[in-house]
Amino acid sequence: MGMMMKARRYLRGSGRVLVFVLVASVVWLLFDMAALRLSMNDVTGQLLKERVIRDQQLIRQQSRATRAGRRGFKHPEQRMDPAATRAAKGPLGSHLELAHVYRHGGQKEDANIHNLHLPEGDPQHKGEAAQRNVPPKRDDPPKKEAVNLDMNAMESEKIRGSDGSVKVTLPVARPDNIKDAAPIVTHTSEPKTNKKDPSGLKAESGTDASPLPAGEASERRGEDARNKTLEKPVGSIGQGDPKDTPGPSIESRARQAGVHQVLSLDLTIAPRDARAAGQFGQPALVANNEKAEVKKRWDEGHFNVFLSDRIPVDRAIPDTRPETCAQKLVHDDLPSTSVIFCFVDEVWSTLLRSVHSVLNRSPAHLLTEIILVDDFSTKDYLKEQLDTYMSQFPKVRIIHLKERQGLIRARLAGAAVAKGEVLTFLDSHIECNLGWLEPLLERVYLDRKKVPCPVIEVISDKDMSYMLVDNFQRGIFKWPLVFGWSGLPEDHIKKNNLTISDPIRCPVMAGGLFSIDKKYFYELGAYDPGLDVWGGENMEISFKIWMCGGEIEIIPCSRVGHIFRGQNPYKFPKDRQRTVERNLARVAEVWLDEYKDLFYGNGYHHLLDKKNIDIGNLTEQIELRERLKCKSFKWYLDNVYPDMKAPLVKAEGLVFNHGLRKCLTLQHGVLFFDQCDISSKSQHFNYTWMRHVRQQDLCVSPNGKASGIALQECDHANPAHNWFHKSSNSALADHLISEFVSSHMCLEAGPQGDSLHLNPCESRNAFQKWEFTHYHAL
Numbered sequence: 001m002g003m004m005m006k007a008r009r010y011l012r013g014s015g016r017v018l019v020f021v022l023v024a025s026v027v028w029l030l031f032d033m034a035a036l037r038l039s040m041n042d043v044t045g046q047l048l049k050e051r052v053i054r055d056q057q058l059i060r061q062q063s064r065a066t067r068a069g070r071r072g073f074k075h076p077e078q079r080m081d082p083a084a085t086r087a088a089k090g091p092l093g094s095h096l097e098l099a100h101v102y103r104h105g106g107q108k109e110d111a112n113i114h115n116l117h118l119p120e121g122d123p124q125h126k127g128e129a130a131q132r133n134v135p136p137k138r139d140d141p142p143k144k145e146a147v148n149l150d151m152n153a154m155e156s157e158k159i160r161g162s163d164g165s166v167k168v169t170l171p172v173a174r175p176d177n178i179k180d181a182a183p184i185v186t187h188t189s190e191p192k193t194n195k196k197d198p199s200g201l202k203a204e205s206g207t208d209a210s211p212l213p214a215g216e217a218s219e220r221r222g223e224d225a226r227n228k229t230l231e232k233p234v235g236s237i238g239q240g241d242p243k244d245t246p247g248p249s250i251e252s253r254a255r256q257a258g259v260h261q262v263l264s265l266d267l268t269i270a271p272r273d274a275r276a277a278g279q280f281g282q283p284a285l286v287a288n289n290e291k292a293e294v295k296k297r298w299d300e301g302h303f304n305v306f307l308s309d310r311i312p313v314d315r316a317i318p319d320t321r322p323e324t325c326a327q328k329l330v331h332d333d334l335p336s337t338s339v340i341f342c343f344v345d346e347v348w349s350t351l352l353r354s355v356h357s358v359l360n361r362s363p364a365h366l367l368t369e370i371i372l373v374d375d376f377s378t379k380d381y382l383k384e385q386l387d388t389y390m391s392q393f394p395k396v397r398i399i400h401l402k403e404r405q406g407l408i409r410a411r412l413a414g415a416a417v418a419k420g421e422v423l424t425f426l427d428s429h430i431e432c433n434l435g436w437l438e439p440l441l442e443r444v445y446l447d448r449k450k451v452p453c454p455v456i457e458v459i460s461d462k463d464m465s466y467m468l469v470d471n472f473q474r475g476i477f478k479w480p481l482v483f484g485w486s487g488l489p490e491d492h493i494k495k496n497n498l499t500i501s502d503p504i505r506c507p508v509m510a511g512g513l514f515s516i517d518k519k520y521f522y523e524l525g526a527y528d529p530g531l532d533v534w535g536g537e538n539m540e541i542s543f544k545i546w547m548c549g550g551e552i553e554i555i556p557c558s559r560v561g562h563i564f565r566g567q568n569p570y571k572f573p574k575d576r577q578r579t580v581e582r583n584l585a586r587v588a589e590v591w592l593d594e595y596k597d598l599f600y601g602n603g604y605h606h607l608l609d610k611k612n613i614d615i616g617n618l619t620e621q622i623e624l625r626e627r628l629k630c631k632s633f634k635w636y637l638d639n640v641y642p643d644m645k646a647p648l649v650k651a652e653g654l655v656f657n658h659g660l661r662k663c664l665t666l667q668h669g670v671l672f673f674d675q676c677d678i679s680s681k682s683q684h685f686n687y688t689w690m691r692h693v694r695q696q697d698l699c700v701s702p703n704g705k706a707s708g709i710a711l712q713e714c715d716h717a718n719p720a721h722n723w724f725h726k727s728s729n730s731a732l733a734d735h736l737i738s739e740f741v742s743s744h745m746c747l748e749a750g751p752q753g754d755s756l757h758l759n760p761c762e763s764r765n766a767f768q769k770w771e772f773t774h775y776h777a778l
Contacts, residue, residue, distance in 0.1 A: 267360040278311035281466030303461035325557035338420030342410040343428035368420035406533030433559040449550040454558035480602035507641040511538025535580030548630040601689025651687035653773025659766035673753040709756040731763035
């Protein structure tokens with residue numbers, strides 16, 4: 001009761017107010033806590049939502065990268081489908097995403113296996129980066145002054161813009177973002193339209209593959225543009241997204257004396273038209289009513305000439321290099337180069353696009369000249385019209401040959417007048433990618449006997465889209481000296497810890513695109529002058545380089561697109577097949593040593609008959625090989641192409657007869673049968689690539705009398721010594737069938753085991769069935 005009275009007195013007057021305030025405060029606090037919880041839930045929910053969205057985008061991006069990687073061609077000569085490229089999907093705005101996918105190449109597994117993305121703080125990362133990006137100078141660098149690229153002054157000059165923002169000048173680099181995929185560097189002058197077009201074609205910039213008005217966008221202006229700098233806000237200094245391109249900053253790397261980051265130049269004639277056909281390497285499309293014109297003009301180049309003429313001569317293409325290539329360092333004092341294009345009746349627009357890609361994406365101080373060798377073309381536009389167009393570019397020189405020489409001698413003509421320290425040969429239907437030249441010249445700079453080749457990517461002959469190829473591809477050959485592409489063996493990649501940007505040893509170059517030190521080219525004897533027109537020259541120079549002390553490499557950081565055509569659009573000045581066969585026979589005789597039997601035995605037996613073909617005098621080439629102290633072809637197989645199977649014989653060992661259950665024996669010049677003895681040398685025979693049944697220099701052969709068999713000294717050109725064995729899956733596969741006799745006659749053992757005869761082939765006759773101990777090739 002007392003307590004109640006005290007409470008009442010307390011709640012009178014000011015006490016009542018205090019209680020009310022206390023209660024109100026508690027209630028307010030509860031409401032505030034509830035509101036805070038709701039607010040926190042909203043923020044947390046929003047963060048979770050954003051994280052889910054980012055994860056979904058990442059999953060989609062990885063999925064696209066994986067699909068794009070799987071679409072990569074295993075070698076450039078595969079035929080293409082427009083759907084095979086990521087560029088075929090999505091609007092132009094997807095260009096940056098496409099380039100990102102291309103640079104990664106969908107090689108997530110490779111990155112995991114080969115430690116492509118080590119943490120920046122990892123000592124191993126720093127050591128490997130130093131080794132890969134700053135190679136030591138060779139002992140005898142070119143005696144020339146280093147080009148001042150002003151790389152060390154990048155962080156010194158700051159400019160305050162009119163809006164108060166601070167900007168810095170920065171050498172040409174790939175910007176982080178390009179609105180509407182704008183060019184990296186552009187000419188800023190407005191195109192003049194009152195000049196007369198020397199070609200008779202439209203000169204509308206960015207749409208037609210047409211010549212420029214005379215004097216406009218000259219190469220001199222192009223050189224000025226290469227030396228200009230881009231202005232960027234301070235916050236945007238760098239190349240690409242930092243999370244995608246780990247490593248030292250441009251400024252810190254530039255402070256290293258004598259090296260600079262690979263320049264990613266990309267000039268254009270005028271502000272780039274993002275809507276132009278084929279722009280950014282996207283597939284160009286034709287309307288239904290234009291398909292007849294496409295078909296009509298196809299034979300002009302054996303690709304879609306109609307579309308090619310619609311595509312700008314300086315179109316942009318996706319940067320397909322591996323991500324780390326943009327961060328590579330090269331030396332300032334690289335050698336200069338002469339770029340040589342040889343062509344006959346090339347399509348106008350593709351020839352121009354080839355030349356412009358070199359002019360627009362090559363550092364001017366490294367490009368001495370572009371030499372166009374016209375191998376007696378028949379097209380009028382490749383005469384005066386071409387001269388007029390190219391006259392606006394001081395570095396372009398044209399040689400018009402007075403008669404058809406063929407690719408090999410046309411290249412020799414271009415090399416003879418070249419002034420650059422390095423010769424760079426390119427086909428005339430290509431597009432050089434960003435940063436293509438410096439990585440090639442860097443390899444020659446480090447070792448003048450290195451012969452680097454770019455990765456040859458695919459420009460679709462159907463829709464002119466630019467497509468990547470799989471990583472770790474190299475040029476190889478198969479018998480009988482047929483060029484092809486093959487992936488590096490997985491164990492070789494792991495053993496050498498190769499990344500997707502490391503140079504790849506290449507047993508045989510494709511032959512159309514490579515750089516070589518000019519003096520070294522002539523030290524090697526250039527191309528064999530006895531080779532005619534086209535064919536086999538890539539084999540000849542590849543074997544010569546490797547066996548005489550050089551190396552051939554494919555450089556993943558140098559990429560060039562190439563139109564692979566189903567057939568040549570021009571006529572061969574001589575019989576094509578016989579010309580190629582003759583060239584290959586010269587290569588085999590000079591360079592293959594005892595392995596030349598594999599060449600002849602895989603389909604070229606007829607070349608052994610000198611009455612059928614004259615391969616010319618080989619004395620000079622044989623003396624050249626001796627003078628250069630070149631290694632053997634066996635050395636080449638063991639050290640350069642060890643995964644190549646090249647058995648010297650198809651089969652060897654005992655020759656067992658199924659009917660007699662005995663083995664063929666040769667003693668004192670006489671053939672007979674005896675009990676099989678693996679240790680007996682008299683019972684060891686070879687079945688060679690020349691289809692001889694041979695012991696040492698003696699071959700089993702019909703003796704020409706009745707149906708008897710004799711031994712004769714082996715003669716590759718004598719078909720009487722040739723026997724078909726295991727040459728088919730027919731019922732006669734186990735037989736030895738004489739090539740010399742017109743009708744099917746087989747080698748048969750006499751039932752008493754004391755004779756050999758030629759008799760008509762019988763599939764079930766056990767005395768006509770033979771088996772060697774070891775078969776190396778069937």
